[in-house]
Every structure is written in structure tokens, then in C-alpha cells.
Amino acid sequence: MAQIELDGINRSFQLGDSEVHALRDVSLRIEAGEYVAVMGPSGSGKSTLLNLLGLLDRPNAGHYRLEGRDVTTLSADEQAAVRSARIGFVFQSFHLVPRLTAAENVALPLMLAGIPAHERSTRVARALHDFGLEARAHHRPDELSGGQRQRVAIARATIMRPAMLLADEPTGNLDRATGQEVTALLEELNAAGMTLIVVTHDPTMGERARRRVLMEDGAIRQDLRRGVEPA
Amino acid sequence: MSPADTLRFASRAALGYPLRSALMVLAMSIGVAAVVMLTALGDGARRYVVEEFSALGANLLIVLPGRTETGGVNPGSFVSSTPRDLTNDDAAALLRLPLVRRVAPLTVGNSEISVGGRLREVLVVGTSADYLDIRGFKVASGQFLPREDFGRATAVAVIGETIRAELFGNQNAIGRMIRLGDRRLRVIGIMGPAGRGLGMNSDELVLVPVATAQAMFNTNALFRIMVETRGREALAPAQRQLEELLRARREGELDFTVITQDAVLGTFDRILGALTLGVAGIAAISLAVAGILVMNVMLVAVTQRTGEIGLLKALGASARAIRLAFLAEAGLLSLAGALAGFALGHAGAWLIRLLFPALPAWPPDWAVAAAVGTALTTGLLFGVMPARRAAALDPVQALMKR
Ligand SMILES: Nc1ncnc2c1ncn2[C@@H]1O[C@H](COP(=O)(O)OP(=O)(O)OP(=O)(O)O)[C@@H](O)[C@H]1O
Numbered sequence: 176m177a178q179i180e181l182d183g184i185n186r187s188f189q190l191g192d193s194e195v196h197a198l199r200d201v202s203l204r205i206e207a208g209e210y211v212a213v214m215g216p217s218g219s220g221k222s223t224l225l226n227l228l229g230l231l232d233r234p235n236a237g238h239y240r241l242e243g244r245d246v247t248t249l250s251a252d253e254q255a256a257v258r259s260a261r262i263g264f265v266f267q268s269f270h271l272v273p274r275l276t277a278a279e280n281v282a283l284p285l286m287l288a289g290i291p292a293h294e295r296s297t298r299v300a301r302a303l304h305d306f307g308l309e310a311r312a313h314h315r316p317d318e319l320s321g322g323q324r325q326r327v328a329i330a331r332a333t334i335m336r337p338a339m340l341l342a343d344e345p346t347g348n349l350d351r352a353t354g355q356e357v358t359a360l361l362e363e364l365n366a367a368g369m370t371l372i373v374v375t376h377d378p379t380m381g382e383r384a385r386r387r388v389l390m391e392d393g394a395i396r397q398d399l400r401r402g403v404e405p406a
Numbered sequence: 407m408s409p410a411d412t413l414r415f416a417s418r419a420a421l422g423y424p425l426r427s428a429l430m431v432l433a434m435s436i437g438v439a440a441v442v443m444l445t446a447l448g449d450g451a452r453r454y455v456v457e458e459f460s461a462l463g464a465n466l467l468i469v470l471p472g473r474t475e476t477g478g479v480n481p482g483s484f485v486s487s488t489p490r491d492l493t494n495d496d497a498a499a500l501l502r503l504p505l506v507r508r509v510a511p512l513t514v515g516n517s518e519i520s521v522g523g524r525l526r527e528v529l530v531v532g533t534s535a536d537y538l539d540i541r542g543f544k545v546a547s548g549q550f551l552p553r554e555d556f557g558r559a560t561a562v563a564v565i566g567e568t569i570r571a572e573l574f575g576n577q578n579a580i581g582r583m584i585r586l587g588d589r590r591l592r593v594i595g596i597m598g599p600a601g602r603g604l605g606m607n608s609d610e611l612v613l614v615p616v617a618t619a620q621a622m623f624n625t626n627a628l629f630r631i632m633v634e635t636r637g638r639e640a641l642a643p644a645q646r647q648l649e650e651l652l653r654a655r656r657e658g659e660l661d662f663t664v665i666t667q668d669a670v671l672g673t674f675d676r677i678l679g680a681l682t683l684g685v686a687g688i689a690a691i692s693l694a695v696a697g698i699l700v701m702n703v704m705l706v707a708v709t710q711r712t713g714e715i716g717l718l719k720a721l722g723a724s725a726r727a728i729r730l731a732f733l734a735e736a737g738l739l740s741l742a743g744a745l746a747g748f749a750l751g752h753a754g755a756w757l758i759r760l761l762f763p764a765l766p767a768w769p770p771d772w773a774v775a776a777a778v779g780t781a782l783t784t785g786l787l788f789g790v791m792p793a794r795r796a797a798a799l800d801p802v803q804a805l806m807k808r
């Protein structure tokens with residue numbers, strides 16, 4: 176049993192009279208601990224796929240089994256609980272809450288999960304230490320550099336020790352050097368066992384992934400594993 | 407999310423947008439302050455009138471000429487066209503009733519008073535010796551009007567403190583002659599200060615025997631007869647006896663009105679109580695306006711923080727947690743507004759008391775409780791819709807908005 180099993184997923188959007196097929200009959204299996212880069216031209220459905228994987232969106236047709244459990248039929252609050260416990264998100268635009276400090280941003284998932292304050296602070300302190308952000312703990316996002324912001328966001332995404340990390344163009348707003356730092360950080364987390372799924376336009380980042388899913392017009396065009404020739 | 411975390415998160419959010427929050431607190435506080443202040447004013451007026459009437463002394467019946475009864479047609483109203491006057495003889499007859507302790511006939515008019523070229527307009531009250539005790543006035547020096555037959559026009563006067571100060575300054579006034587209208591009267595007493603009631607300030611009165619006043623104003627009629635009964639229980643039977651007696655004295659016609667202090671007081675109490683309530687209602691409209699503002703501000707907050715809401719959802723927040731966070735924010739802001747308005751309203755009431763010391767402008771407890779309660783309810787009620795909207799946002803759409 177794969178960690179993620181997508182079968183015949185369709186997702187379309189109604190735009191006025193016309194229907195946009197963002198995903199057409201997508202089937203995909205991802206094992207726990209995999210490192211997958213999702214690539215493809217703009218509008219090919221990468222973000223839509225990632226949102227579906229993260230239970231932020233529902234397919235119009237098809238089945239999504241996460242760790243053996245059909246999650247497409249769960250209620251909104253049940254899905255929220257799965258997101259809280261199993262899924263971490265990293266966004267291109269960081270999505271930090273501007274009025275909260277780095278430490279408070281990192282603590283958000285713990286707070287939402289109802290973990291008591293004293294336990295939160297030790298876990299947050301450890302996470303900030305691990306990501307080299309100790310000195311920035313009490314800075315607000317507007318006082319941080321782009322790389323630091325994304326590191327705070329990654330610390331936040333992983334503080335609940337999720338099974339998988341979904342990153343939508345995590346280096347899209349960063350310069351090359353900082354982007355590579357962030358990529359290395361994500362790869363470290365993957366090396367420690369977390370499933371990593373990254374949407375990226377950057378071919379060099381794509382090259383580093385052990386598996387590349389190439390999308391085109393809402394469908395998976397190629398599914399390349401390193402060392403395995405395309406079919 | 408624990409309740410403490412929800413409150414902390416909500417208060418951080420409120421503080422994160424100081425202008426918006428301050429505006430909302432201001433609107434709410436103005437609403438609450440308006441209720442507190444206006445009810446203080448209304449209730450102050452009510453208490454003022456009640457005290458004013460209470461200053462008349464207890465167990466009082468007041469007889470007025472003419473029938474001014476409301477509530478249907480009575481036989482008398484067909485018979486008499488012009489009511490008979492109340493006279494000194496009527497007053498004297500009332501004094502003979504067993505349940506009556508004191509009687510003061512009253513004739514009132516304006517006249518000029520002069521002493522050695524100093525001249526001013528005064529209110530002249532023609533009455534009798536009992537008036538002092540009925541009204542609870544005090545004589546500061548000299549004596550009050552002599553106890554004598556109501557028909558005797560003795561040439562004496564008792565003057566108020568302000569009149570004395572204006573006419574005599576530092577000189578002794580007792581025993582001096584004054585000119586009041588076309589009469590020369592001897593000053594026999596000075597009224598004590600601050601005797602007040604029914605809009606008459608004893609400081610500015612000139613009191614003379616009732617017959618003297620009648621001669622001066624060229625009338626036999628009385629303006630009122632004030633009757634004090636022997637005890638509170640005697641009030642009702644005395645009123646009956648009094649009506650019988652007066653009716654007998656005027657060929658069976660009931661062309662006069664007897665009012666009790668209680669009845670007057672009760673009426674004023676009701677009218678002014680209703681007024682206070684009405685004013686509170688009007689002020690409460692400003693609370694409703696504040697409530698609508700709360701809703702608007704919270705809706706703006708939801709729009710402003712759409713990205714944040716999407717993020718919270720991505721991080722695993724349930725719809726309930728988001729709803730509660732926004733509701734808590736509206737509640738906290740309303741609470742702050744209510745407290746600020748409470749303080750503001752009390753400050754306003756204090757200012758009113760400072761400017762009008764006669765008016766006991768204290769906001770009634772019920773009004774304060776109602777204002778603060780309404781503010782909180784309004785805030786929460788009008789906060790529900792924005793909170794629901796926030797909770798219902800689609801996370802993908804919300805995250806895309808930045
Ligand atoms: N909410 C929506 N309403 C309507 N159409 C949408 C919506 N979301 C996505 N689409 C459409 O679905 C298609 C796939 O969009 P998606 O965002 O997944 O593309 P993408 O591969 O992530 O592109 P990019 O590389 O530019 O981020 C596009 O044609 C897009 O216009």
C-alpha cells in the first residue's frame with residue numbers, strides 16, 4: 176500500500192460558460208519517504224494537484240487514499256484534522272501572519288491542535304534551533320529576509336511532524352543562493368523520512384528529485400524516476 | 407484550540423489593526439456613553455422633581471379652584487360654567503375639621519418692592535402662619551407671619567435672604583418699613599436660606615398675610631389652599647371630609663379639585679420614568695448603529711485577513727476554531743467599547759452634576775447594566791455573520807488572495 180494513491184482524479188472549474196479541466200484522469204502512487212518534483216508549464220494543473228493532495232480541494236471525480244484511507248469522503252473538519260496531523264504546507268509567498276513573531280508563527284499549528292502552551296514553547300524553541308532561527312525568534316516577518324521567512328514557514332510546516340510535506344514553488348520568491356539553501360533544507364527533512372512533494376519551475380531543482388512528474392494540460396505526461404528510462 | 411488561546415489570538419488580532427479596532431471601540435463607547443449619560447439626565451430630572459415635591463412635606467392635600475378632573479363627564483360639569491372662587495372663609499372652615507392639623511391659604515402675585523429708592527420686582531405670597539411648617543421652611547431671624555384670623559390684613563412682611571441682601575445690604579432689616587406695591591409694610595422676619603420646592607425659592611420671596619396680599623391684588627380669591635392632615639392614614643378620610651364640607655359650602659357643587667401630594671408625585675414619577683426610558687431607547691439606537699459598524703469592521707477584517715484564514719485552514723484549523731476566533735475578536739472589541747463607554751458616560755454624568763448641581767444626574771443601575779449588556783450582545787450578534795463568512799471561506803481561494 177502506497178502512502179498516496181490517486182485513482183482517476185478529475186478536477187474542473189466552471190469559468191462562465193466554459194469548463195476548465197485542471198486535472199484529467201490523474202492516477203498516481205507515491206510511497207512514504209519519496210522525493211517528487213512536479214513540473215510542467217504554467218496552467219498545467221500542478222498547484223491544483225498539490226491542493227488536492229493537501230486536502231485543501233476536492234476532486235470532481237476519482238478517489239484519493241491517504242495511508243490506506245479514502246479521504247475524499249471525509250467532512251471538512253475531518254479533513255482539517257488530517258491536515259493538522261499528517262500534512263505540512265510550504266508556499267511560494269511564505270504566508271506568515273504579519274503581526275506574529277517568528278516563534279508565534281511556528282507555534283500556530285500546535286496552538287490550533289490544542290497543545291498546551293508550555294509544551295509548545297519547548298517544541299518551538301527546538302525547531303527554531305534546528306532551523307538556525309534562534310536569534311530571530313522574536314522578530315516579525317517584515318524584519319526577516321526572504322530566506323529566513325521561508326525557513327520559518329518550513330519550521331511551521333514540520334512542527335507537527337507530518338508524514339508529508341507539500342511545497343508549491345518554495346524557492347519561487349528567493350534568489351538562487353537562498354533558494355538552494357531552502358532546497359537543501361527540504362531535502363534534509365526528506366532524508367529524515369518525510370515524503371516531499373515539490374512543485375517547481377526550476378529544472379536544476381527538478382533534477383535533484385529522485386522522481387519527476389511532468390504535467391501538461393491537466394494530465395501526467397511523464398513520470399520519471401532517476402536511473403529509469405522513460406517508457 | 408483552547409479558549410485561552412482563542413482569546414489571546416483574538417486580542418493579538420485586534421491589537422494588530424489599531425486604527426480599525428480604535429474606531430470600533432469608539433463607536434461602541436459612544437453608544438454606551440449616550441445611554442449612560444442620557445438616562446442619568448432623565449433619571450436626574452425625575453429625582454429632582456420627586457425631591458422638589460417631597461420638600462413640600464408629607465400628609466399634604468392641595469385644594470385648587472375649578473374642576474380639572476380627567477376621566478369622563480361628571481354631573482357637575484353640566485351645571486357650573488365658571489367655578490366659584492376659594493375664599494378665606496373656606497380655608498377657615500377647613501381648619502375646623504377634626505382630621506386637619508394645619509391650613510395655609512395661598513394668594514400669589516408679582517409686585518414691586520422698594521426701600522429708600524432701591525427697587526425690584528418680587529413674587530409676593532399671601533399666606534398664614536401655618537405655611538412655615540407646611541413647607542418646612544425656617545426663619546433665620548425675627549419671626550414668621552402672626553397667627554391670626556385669615557381676614558386680617560396686618561401690615562407686616564417676611565422677606566427672603568436674597569431680597570434682604572439686595573435691599574438692606576449690611577444693615578439690620580427687622581423692624582424696617584418697606585413699600586410693596588401701594589402698601590407700606592414692616593419687615594418682621596427673614597427666611598432661612600435654601601428653602602426650595604415647587605419652583606419657589608424662598609430666598610426670593612416676600613411673604614405677607616393672605617388678606618394683605620388680597621387687598622394688594624384686589625381680589626377675594628385664593629390661588630390654592632394647602633391642608634396638612636393629622637398623619638398619613640388621615641389623608642384619605644380627610645380628603646372626603648374636606649370635599650363634603652366644601653361642597654356643602656357651595657350648594658352641592660364640586661367645582662374645586664383636591665390633589666394629594668402622592669398623586670402628583672406618582673404622575674410625575676411615571677411621566678419622567680417613561681421619559682428616561684424613551685431617552686434610553688433613543689440612545690440605544692446609537693448602540694444598534696455601533697453594532698452595524700462592528701459588523702462592517704469585522705467584514706473588512708475578514709476580507710483583509712483572507713490569506714491568513716486560508717493559511718489557518720491549511721494548518722489544520724477547524725471551521726469552528728476560525729469562527730470562534732473572529733467572534734472572540736468582535737466580543738473583545740465590544741467589551742472594550744462598553745467599558746470605555748461606561749467610563750465616558752460616568753464622566754459625562756459627573757460633568758452634568760458639576761454644571762447643574764441641583765440635578766442629581768446619576769445613571770440608574772439598570773441603565774448601566776442594560777447599556778453594557780446591549781453593547782456586548784450587539785457586538786457578538788453582529789460579529790456572527792462575519793465570523794461565519796470567515797469560517798466558510800474556501801481555503802484554496804483564500805490562499806491565492808494576497
Ligand atoms: N479557482 C479556479 N477557478 C477557475 N480556474 C482555475 C482555478 N484554479 C485553477 N484554475 C485553472 O486550472 C488550470 C490549472 O491551474 P494551476 O494553478 O493548477 O496551474 P499551475 O500548473 O499551478 O500553474 P502555475 O505554474 O502558473 O502556477 C489553469 O488553467 C487555471 O486557470
Ligand SMILES: [Mg+2]
Pocket residue numbers: 221222223343
Ligand atoms: Mg501553481
